[in-house]
Amino acid sequence: MANIATARIKREFKEVVKSEEVAKCNIKLELKNDSFTELRGEIAGPPDTPYEGGNFILDIQIPATYPFNPPVVKFVTKIWHPNISSVTGAVCLDILKDQWWVTSVFDYICLSFQALLAAPEPDDPQDAVVANQYKESKDEFKNTARHWTYAYAGRPTASAEYDSKVEQLKNMGFDEHKARVALSTKHWIVEQAMEHILS
Amino acid sequence: MNSEDDLFYNDDDSAHEMDDDDDDFVEMGIEPEPTSTNEKTDVEVFLYEVLTTEQIVQHMVDCIKEVNTVVQIPATTTRILLNHFKWDKEKLMDCYYDGDQEKLFLEAHVISPFKKTPNAKKRTTRATSAAVAASVQQEVTCEICYLALPATLMTGLECGHKFCIQCWTEYLTTKIMDEGMGQVGTISCAAHNCDILVDDATVMKLVKDPKVKLKYQHLITNSFVECNRLLRWCPMPDCGHVVKVQFFDSKPVSCNCGHIFCFACGENWHDPVRCMWLKRWIKKCDDDSETSNWIAANTKECPKCHSTIEKDGGCNHMVCKKCRFDFCWVCLGPWEPHGSSWYNCNRYDEDEAKKARDSQEKSRSALQRYLFYCNRYMNHMQSLKFESKLYASIRLKMEEMQQHNMSWIEVQFLKKAVDVLCQCRQTLMYTYVFAFYLRKNNQSIIFEENQKDLENSTEHLSEYLERDITSDMLVDIKQKVQDKYRYCESRRKVLLDHVHEGYERELWDYLDSA
Ligand SMILES: [Zn+2]
Ligand SMILES: [Zn+2]
Ligand SMILES: [Zn+2]
Ligand SMILES: [Zn+2]
Numbered sequence: 064m065a066n067i068a069t070a071r072i073k074r075e076f077k078e079v080v081k082s083e084e085v086a087k088c089n090i091k092l093e094l095k096n097d098s099f100t101e102l103r104g105e106i107a108g109p110p111d112t113p114y115e116g117g118n119f120i121l122d123i124q125i126p127a128t129y130p131f132n133p134p135v136v137k138f139v140t141k142i143w144h145p146n147i148s149s150v151t152g153a154v155c156l157d158i159l160k161d162q163w164w165v166t167s168v169f170d171y172i173c174l175s176f177q178a179l180l181a182a183p184e185p186d187d188p189q190d191a192v193v194a195n196q197y198k199e200s201k202d203e204f205k206n207t208a209r210h211w212t213y214a215y216a217g218r219p220t221a222s223a224e225y226d227s228k229v230e231q232l233k234n235m236g237f238d239e240h241k242a243r244v245a246l247s248t249k250h251w252i253v254e255q256a257m258e259h260i261l262s
Numbered sequence: 263m264n265s266e267d268d269l270f271y272n273d274d275d276s277a278h279e280m281d282d283d284d285d286d287f288v289e290m291g292i293e294p295e296p297t298s299t300n301e302k303t304d305v306e307v308f309l310y311e312v313l314t315t316e317q318i319v320q321h322m323v324d325c326i327k328e329v330n331t332v333v334q335i336p337a338t339t340t341r342i343l344l345n346h347f348k349w350d351k352e353k354l355m356d357c358y359y360d361g362d363q364e365k366l367f368l369e370a371h372v373i374s375p376f377k378k379t380p381n382a383k384k385r386t387t388r389a390t391s392a393a394v395a396a397s398v399q400q401e402v403t404c405e406i407c408y409l410a411l412p413a414t415l416m417t418g419l420e421c422g423h424k425f426c427i428q429c430w431t432e433y434l435t436t437k438i439m440d441e442g443m444g445q446v447g448t449i450s451c452a453a454h455n456c457d458i459l460v461d462d463a464t465v466m467k468l469v470k471d472p473k474v475k476l477k478y479q480h481l482i483t484n485s486f487v488e489c490n491r492l493l494r495w496c497p498m499p500d501c502g503h504v505v506k507v508q509f510f511d512s513k514p515v516s517c518n519c520g521h522i523f524c525f526a527c528g529e530n531w532h533d534p535v536r537c538m539w540l541k542r543w544i545k546k547c548d549d550d551s552e553t554s555n556w557i558a559a560n561t562k563e564c565p566k567c568h569s570t571i572e573k574d575g576g577c578n579h580m581v582c583k584k585c586r587f588d589f590c591w592v593c594l595g596p597w598e599p600h601g602s603s604w605y606n607c608n609r610y611d612e613d614e615a616k617k618a619r620d621s622q623e624k625s626r627s628a629l630q631r632y633l634f635y636c637n638r639y640m641n642h643m644q645s646l647k648f649e650s651k652l653y654a655s656i657r658l659k660m661e662e663m664q665q666h667n668m669s670w671i672e673v674q675f676l677k678k679a680v681d682v683l684c685q686c687r688q689t690l691m692y693t694y695v696f697a698f699y700l701r702k703n704n705q706s707i708i709f710e711e712n713q714k715d716l717e718n719s720t721e722h723l724s725e726y727l728e729r730d731i732t733s734d735m736l737v738d739i740k741q742k743v744q745d746k747y748r749y750c751e752s753r754r755k756v757l758l759d760h761v762h763e764g765y766e767r768e769l770w771d772y773l774d775s776a
Contacts, residue, residue: 067407128432132440164452165433166405
């Protein structure tokens with residue numbers, strides 16, 4: 064790995080760890096290996112959003128040409144969000160593409176991710192199914208996103224109705240995650256979800 | 263040709279550094295033109311020169327210098343301003359002296375050279391602490407690599423953002439090599455949200471790798487060439503030459519690499535058809551939608567087994583060849599209730615159906631017309647591709663004749679014959695594009711006669727060169743070949759002159775619907 068990249072990551076990492084702003088926003092950053100090519104980020108779901116109470120793990124890959132090229136970031140924690148793929152966790156964010164600046168730092172990236180959780184942009188979707196739901200029924204979207212936060216990101220409270228529907232399909236022998244995806248896609252109608260899985 | 267160019271440029275550098283373009287051309291006019299023999303008659307009246315990448319950089323620098331003799335600002339600021347005005351010197355001058363200069367600098371994203379200090383202070387954001395630290399301790403942290411370095415290793419632009427030299431070099435290299443320079447060929451300061459552009463001198467100073475330097479030069483001249491109506495890159499891949507003309511026109515130009523192309527549109531030289539129609543034609547051919555339109559208009563799916571059925575006659579009573587289902591072409595319903603009389607589809611409005619049938623007929627005949635011209639166009643294009651084979655066989659013939667006591671000069675008529683054949687094929691190819699968009703009138707009938715004559719004479723020449731030549735006595739060949747190619751040349755001239763005259767006298771009507 065290039066000298067500049069390593070030196071920069073080391074210093075940046077140190078500053079993020081002691082930064083007050085970062086602590087205030089519930090952002091954590093840790094190294095995944097000694098070669099500074101991979102980081103693990105953790106962001107808290109912003110208050111007054113369906114993601115509140117959840118903790119989301121980010122996988123951050125540092126290219127050898129960092130910081131002249133941006134890091135590649137994706138969600139490890141499964142999340143229901145128009146701009147994040149519910150399948151791969153891939154994110155489409157301009158600050159990691161053409162709006163990347165060599166002086167952008169990790170706290171800025173993490174804060175931008177939190178901002179994205181607080182304000183989805185359904186017109187520039189990464190996940191078409193989620194984006195459609197967001198546009199057609201905001202309530203159903205919110206409930207579904209909240210349910211996913213409970214199921215995957217450690218949110219304490221849950222929707223009893225959605226839980227029981229997932230449980231119902233699970234008891235019929237379907238995989239829990241597959242059942243959840245199908246229900247989320249098919250407006251939480253059990254029959255349609257079943258058909259969706261079987262087709 | 264090269265020695266001429268060198269002479270011209272040395273001369274230019276030493277004596278006429280500040281001369282404007284027109285003087286260059288007067289000089290070029292005195293010198294014999296670098297032309298290919300093929301298009302000599304066309305080229306003589308149209309003056310142009312072929313420049314290398316280095317020469318085009320020099321040309322750009324001269325252009326900047328010229329403005330700078332009037333406008334006293336740094337050269338790179340001028341380049342950015344000229345870029346902003348698409349290299350229109352007059353427009354830049356007008357705006358510079360008549361308008362709000364500060365607004366102009368702001369719009370072109372360049373710091374005003376007259377307001378360095380106050381602006382730099384105001385624009386400094388994150389760099390402030392670094393700058394203050396520099397004056398106290400002489401050691402500064404680079405905001406990119408986070409290394410604490412002596413202030414002497416830090417550098418930056420007028421905006422006040424400073425980074426270490428190594429980081430600057432890496433940053434610029436990444437931008438240049440990863441196509442990060444955008445359309446106008448500029449790089450902005452590395453600081454977050456700072457839109458101040460890096461000037462050329464700084465780039466050339468900070469980038470060390472000659473390969474990166476060359477790419478940068480190419481990128482900055484690219485916008486210079488593309489904004490300048492009097493310059494065009496040779497369209498051959500990896501050629502890198504630029505053709506410079508005296509005035510913009512649709513004329514053939516011959517590059518140093520041997521490629522002859524239309525200066526106005528960059529396509530192969532396409533007389534007699536004009537650039538606009540050729541462009542339309544190429545788009546039409548590329549779209550390939552014609553064929554799919556025909557399929558849409560003339561085939562349907564069997565409503566029962568979904569196999570594709572082509573309508574072959576006027577009758578709407580269709581029988582699927584596969585499942586033997588009887589149905590109506592118009593409404594796709596079963597044929598049974600339609601009765602036995604011709605066209606009695608009760609589910610379809612009679613007029614609507616008639617309209618649909620007419621438009622189907624129209625689209626079919628339009629397609630047939632297109633295919634007629636397209637086939638002939640493609641045929642000549644295909645034949646042109648075989649030219650290299652003919653050149654090879656003719657070369658053998660020339661060697662054979664030289665062994666029979668004919669001199670090298672004496673046998674050149676054979677090569678000339680193939681040259682003429684290729685010219686005629688190229689002309690013919692484009693006559694079909696011209697004809698496709700042409701509305702029938704008295705002149706178009708004359709044109710078609712000329713086209714037919716050129717077709718016939720060209721085919722005679724082609725046939726003779728490819729086949730009959732072997733059976734003739736060597737002594738007879740020269741006379742026969744010369745007669746044939748001279749006749750072709752004259753027919754080609756007649757056709758082109760007639761079309762050109764038609765352009766001048768506005769005798770041609772065009773079909774807009776084609
Ligand atoms: Zn640095
Ligand atoms: Zn700056
Ligand atoms: Zn060329
Ligand atoms: Zn043209």
